[in-house]
Amino acid sequence: IPLSSLVPQSFSPAAASGGLLCFLSDCSGPKTLLLVNPISKIAACLPPTPTPRLFPAAALSVGPSSITAVVAGDDLISPFAVKNLTSETFLADAATGFYSPWTGPPSPLPRLCNIDPSRMAFAANRFYCMSSSPFAVLVYDVAANAWSKLQPPMRRFLRSPSIVELDDAREGGGGDGGGKIALVAAVEKSRLSVPRSVRVWALQACGRAWAEADRMPADVHARFCAAEAGRGFECVANGGVIAFTIKAAAAAAAAEVLLFDSIRKEWQWAPPCPFVAPYGGSRALRGFAYEPRLATPAIGLLDSSLSLSFQGFSG
Template identity: 60%
Template sequence: MSKKNPDHLPSSSSTFPSDQHPHTPTQTTLDTSIWCRLPPSLFDRILHFLPAPAFFRLQLLSCRIRSLLFSPSFLHSHILLSPLRPSFAFFPNSNPSSLYLLDPTSLSWHHLPLAPLLPSHIPVAPAASSAGLLCFVSLTAGPKTLLLINPLSKLIANLPQNPTPRLSPAIGLSVGPSSLSVVIAGDNLISPFSVKNLSSEMFFADTTPTFSPWSLSSPLPRLCSIEPNRMVFSSGKFYCMSVSPYAVLVYDQVSNSWSHIQPPMRRYLRSPSLVEFGEGVGLVAAVEKNRLNVPRSVRVWSLQPCGHSWVEISRMLVDVHARFYENCGGGESTGAFECAGHGGLIAFVAGTNSEVLLFDMPRREWRWAPSCRYPCEGGLKVFAYEPRIATPAIGLLTMAS
């Protein structure tokens, strides 16, 4: 695990500039004439309660503040006291070394350059995220190199390379306060020119002196075709999509077994994706039943506590869908789109368009986010992300190495 010098933590005027929409809630400006008069102990205590995005707006970071932010006592207190602030991380398809962070609360954008943190000798791409950490995977065929990064603290850690050669597997990441789990599934390279969905591997680390290296889990269900995208984690289980036909595959860590769930309306789904939804799992997909005279729509379902049935939560409003449909490229069917869920929010991006649509589940509200003003050539890839200065689980990889 490595760490950049904390003296290089930038202010919002450099590495973390924010773009705010004129119609979004007003952000409070930090009045230095007030802050400098506060007793140091009170000032430090206030910092403990600030959400991580608030540090983006600090215009001046003294050496004392920078050293405080990375002191063990501050990080421990910040974990306990700082409010959680679900956000969304967007990566341009043309440049995965740039991270654009959307704060749904303030509807502001922040730019976090990642190039200094990523390896230059192998191509990598974002694959998963959990609890303040981003997971990048090597794109070359063969055993995979996985890299965990905290873009705020600039902590970096490598996982041991997995033993099974794969092409473009699905990857799941679950990070807790004192443990982390990684699952790689599908796209086994059985020859230099052929892949087959045969197996999955799991890596687990916690605070015990010993650790679990990569180990093969139970075989994948027969006739599955796993999509090379992220997994969703909920209540000790990883979920991912299988295509042709559509199915939801479930890996149970406790029983070390795979199973599958039938998705709703699987004959008429387009671009189905799994999302984290509150404390559970949701499924988002375009629905097209032209011959049955049912209007095109994008719908949201929630997996019920029984783990086998789905309930429709909402569907995109007609005027919203018309704009989203155009962003997808129009045509006879709704084109591909990206989405990710975090808390009670789902973020959508369509095709090569950079417009972001947000669905607020508690309010059943669809709204467009302010445009991202950073370069977005080729469209965006979106992940749920929770900015955290302290991510103690990344230190477990030092114990596991």
Template identity: 50%
Template sequence: MDPSFHIPTTIPSPSIPGGAPWMDCRIWSRLPHRLIDRVVASLPPPAFFRARSVCKRWYGLIFSTAFIELYLHLSPSRHWFIFFKHTRLKNCIAAGGGEAFLFDPENLKWYRLGIPQIPAGVSAVSASGGLVCFVSEEAGSKSVLLFNPVMGTLIQLPSTLRPRLCPSIGLTITDSSIDLIFAGDDLISPYAVKNLTSESFHIDGGGFYSIWGTTAALPRLCSLESGRMVHVKGRFYCMNYSPFSVLAYDVAANNWSKIQAPMRRFLRSPSLVESRGRAVLVAAVEKRKLNVPRSLRLWALQECGAAWAEIERMPQQLYGEFAEAEWGRGFDAVAHGDYVVILIKGSERAVMFDFGGKRWSWICPCPCGGRDGMRGFAYEPRLAVPITALLEQLTLPFNSFAA
């Protein structure tokens, strides 16, 4: 601290019963800018954008390279979620604008974000590292957009090389690398689709890149229907159907393998999520012919990569309420950090499990939610994402759009 800087001490207020302390308002004008910047850099995005209206200097912080570097160094990780409405997203985008909803599971708060920058004909398919991946819905080579909802910026990646219908998609982004993979639903003719191949996009700070040049054959007789993948320690995982199993893609080895799912004959609505560095399977268990109560369970993939261990089970009373609300419609799960959110399809209702507090609870519905349900992704709101600079430098001719 600057030795010439003096902080007035708090003194008892004669106007407040009990002599409650108060702080001289003049202290704020005496704080050094470097200290104020550290405080502002630690604010969550909603508070940061409210603070920008205080003065011209705070408004301009977002354009300061020094502040952005400070923000990247100091800003804590936030295990939030981002949700999009199923039908209204497409309708709003077609009309020239859409909306997304951020959920803070620690404080149980919702925030609405307008997304007018997203063009028509694309859908949100994955999120990582502060960016949301949008992919074109039309059959054929897929257009790919990486979008920062907080800043409203877009980066367009090169289109995939192979024509596909509705592939399963995985994304993982760090400060120095990006891996994006498309798998299955190969269009072998205008009238036939098969799950035959995968192709991936990779760029890292070491100068290595593969722009859809890395391909691999999928296991025989695989059925990818969920469209989702999760990334855990160098591998992408996705659900395989009929019967249930899990497909794993090793990024470094560029090969696929199949892992047997736990209780695969009795699972309903299985979802794969990543939580605290583990691949976790969330599913309802229904053994109609055995004397075992129906339940919703969580299994974690063990270090050997081939066995599962049950780690949590929804309390039976809560499961009764959940099953009554779900009424056989199915559900999806999404996880981030300590939190797992289980959303009932075609509904705005959801249950959350907190690994840290070992608590199950219903969460407050989104104030702008609807009856069509929502699609959610793990999301860390960030003002700056370092990988975007690398993408713009190494993958020209990309198109970048600013809000």
């Protein structure tokens, strides 16, 4: 599905929810979020964030008549300055008539964290994302406009951790917050008592403890390690399925996508993506939990006058 007529070159994909793809402006300064329905060819922009930022993380949750978006990261536009990590939230709900375009003071993130600018997962009115050095799970409560920190399992031995939302009750998750949170990561420890593996942990109902749900079988792990070659990987979930994509790999390896069905406890390789190899080794797949929808009524809460023409748009 071509997006060049809908998305300017100065935007990069950041999130997906409710049939909409979210693109974040690349330029440092106030950030613009562009929401696109690639099926209906409708697009609309959120108002620019009041706080200028460099490389923030962006999150999106879209319901039938509501939009929640979060931009979190450093509030400076220089990579050489001391970071002050905060977040801003956009809320629009047609059912209640509530509309809050980045109002209120920015919410500070927990101390001693380094937010992962990749993606966030949404469940039970909370956004979850990873922090590195050392690894921790950051939790943003939308209603309370407050952040907290959650310790992940085996945090000293994790590599390439990802937070995903799983929904075992239905085939499509869609990221609307009806599922549960899981953490996926490679485990690497020098002692032979803990063999190298890739594991999946589920966040328990109490919201503070983790339980191991599954781990990659030895034969699958061997092939996965050969393709990944230590470059790192990302995970995204839709319904009860987790997809593993490889970071910054050679074109052939980047086309490798591993799927884990958490309901059937099955691991299998997806067919190679035919659109990756022609672009060369500098490109890699990025996965989003996207469900095509012809109608996305929530986008009507925004100004869609830019839906078909972005000539002169600078972001």
